[in-house]
Amino acid sequence: MFEQAQNELSTLRDLMRFSVSRFSEAGLFFGHGSDNAWDESAYLLLHTLHLPLDRLEPLMDARLTSDERAAVLRIIKRRITERLPAAYLTNEAWLGDYRFYVDQRVIVPRSHIAELLHEQLSPWIDDPWAVGRVLDLCTGSGCLAILAAQAFPEAQVDAVDLSPDALAVARRNVDDYQLAERLRLVESNAFAGIAGERYDVIISNPPYVNAESMATLPDEYRREPELALASGEDGLDFVRIILKEAADHLNPKGVLIVEIGNNQSELERAFPEIPFTWLDTAAGDQFVFMLHREDLI
Secondary structure (H helix, E strand, O other): OHHHHHHHOOEHHHHHHHHHHHHHHHOOOOOOOOOOHHHHHHHHHHHHOOOOOOOOHHHOOOEOOHHHHHHHHHHHHHHHHOOOOHHHHHOOEEEOOEEEOOOOOOOOOOOOHHHHHHOOOOOOOOOHHHOOEEEEEOOOOOHHHHHHHHHOOOOEEEEEEOOHHHHHHHHHHHHHOOOOOOEEEEEOOOOHHHOOOOEEEEEEOOOOEOHHHHOOOOHHHHOOOHHHOEOOOOOOHHHHHHHHHHHHHEEEEEEEEEEOOOOHHHHHHHOOOOOOEEOOEOOEOOOEEEEEHHHHO
């Protein structure tokens, strides 16, 4: 089929139709930047052809060279046969207008906290320029730490992760954004490597997938590091560490922001005494909680 496509298809429109058909036929899972075969096909084709990612329609009837056609068919085939998220095929992921390098050493960035950082955590932070220190726990690719550095221009940011491989990816992104003087990468198991350090803001998109969900994840998610996904039987193992130790690392009136996926009910049952505030995001108000230091002591 791919050999026939190489010989018979000629325009971007042809290749888009072919890609959508093959992706749908293969039953791919979409959840790493797009949620359907059309959007993912458009992204992969435009990226492969070095075209603007927002300029599909005017180019639909453009004819491809044989080399361009071969390159497009190659990435379509890899997406199907390897079940790799598109971000691993292109080595890039986007959070809003911010581009980050990614590979299989880190999960594909997709945190709801990015949206909140774009708003400088308003209204929970009165003065973004008064924030002096920020911690990003479980930083992965460093994306949230970088967005935090942009949101709080006077802050020093610590980005912590247990994985040296993840920190190598984060280093590349920190250097790309020229933030090495303001953003420190720390290899640490949770708070162990930053004993005695205190922050005005702690953000975290930690592992939060429970055991039942881990057993049924689509193949695309299984290409991501399990260390960054799995968090025990109920998905709350790492969040328990955060809730136990965060107060010791927050300044008075400091703010803790944590993403917990679909675990709101489980979390509230496990910690009925903690007054969680659930923050509104485009996806809903049940995925990210906020606490002040005083709520934890």
